[in-house]
């Protein structure tokens with residue numbers, strides 16, 4: 001087990017399990033109480049042995065002095081999140097691919113073109129699941145210094161047809177999930193005096209989006225929350241920024257189109273509204289995230305960057 005940040009002792013106590021030095025060792029490949037497990041890959045190879053910073057093909061590409069950051073990406077098992085994992089692993093991060101869909105997370109790891117990552121089961125709607133996965137990540141990889149909140153979900157529906165269960169689900173995944181992961185990761189970043197947080201919102205939050213009222217509201221909350229966190233930790237070496245994709249070709253968008261009789265019409269209208277007259281590609285969002293997550297973006301904080309072919313210009 002690698003050194004844990006001091007705040008983790010509190011987390012252990014708060015949850016009443018995994019006291020420091022006890023059984024929550026990184027028993028690689030073995031299920032934890034949450035059923036989560038890890039895989040690792042270095043350009044298609046399995047990594048092995050204790051610790052993670054020195055093994056795995058392609059992870060320490062240059063100079064021993066170069067620092068490899070640990071990145072946690074929620075929703076890394078599909079679409080935009082998957083491309084973000086690939087982009088971060090391509091740079092100087094070892095990546096924890098966290099997703100409620102562990103098979104999707106594993107697929108992301110297995111298809112990593114370069115670098116190294118582990119797959120971790122995490123349901124962002126559950127504090128226990130987030131905390132358990134977080135402990136596992138820091139045991140396997142070390143303290144998290146890059147957090148990308150990308151897990152998201154929606155179904156297109158007129159607001160009048162929605163009900164409170166639907167509101168709760170949208171808010172739990174798109175807004176409160178981000179609160180949970182930020183709450184667990186931020187103390188370690190503050191201790192380290194370094195952190196990069198990139199939250200995935202949506203252009204729907206900036207300009208509104210028909211049939212996405214609750215989602216747009218939750219994603220608007222992501223922007224406001226991020227600006228406030230950016231202010232709170234500005235002097236601690238931590239930045240917090242938002243990336244807003246416009247309509248982007250992913251399984252989420254496919255699902256939205258299929259689930260609603262109006263879906264394709266709405267998506268076509270969205271594409272027509274984009275000055276570049278097309279929807280986005282996941283890797284185009286990922287490259288913006290990778291930049292904001294990098295060391296060199298250290299003087300950029302509290303910003304909202306749209307990656308949407310000019311759909312939003314503000």
Ligand SMILES: NC(=O)c1ccc[n+]([C@@H]2O[C@H](COP(=O)([O-])OP(=O)(O)OC[C@H]3O[C@@H](n4cnc5c(N)ncnc54)[C@H](O)[C@@H]3O)[C@@H](O)[C@H]2O)c1
Nearest residue numbers: 075077078079080100123124150151152202247248250252
């Ligand atoms: N695709 C678009 O057009 C578009 C536009 C704007 C914003 N976004 C945002 O981009 C992000 C990625 O979306 P995508 O299009 O790649 O979607 P996607 O469905 O391809 O990927 C979303 C991932 O989030 C995971 N997820 C869902 N609920 C979760 C939970 N409770 N805990 C952990 N993981 C969970 C899913 O399993 C999936 O792997 C989302 O936040 C979405 O709101 C997407």
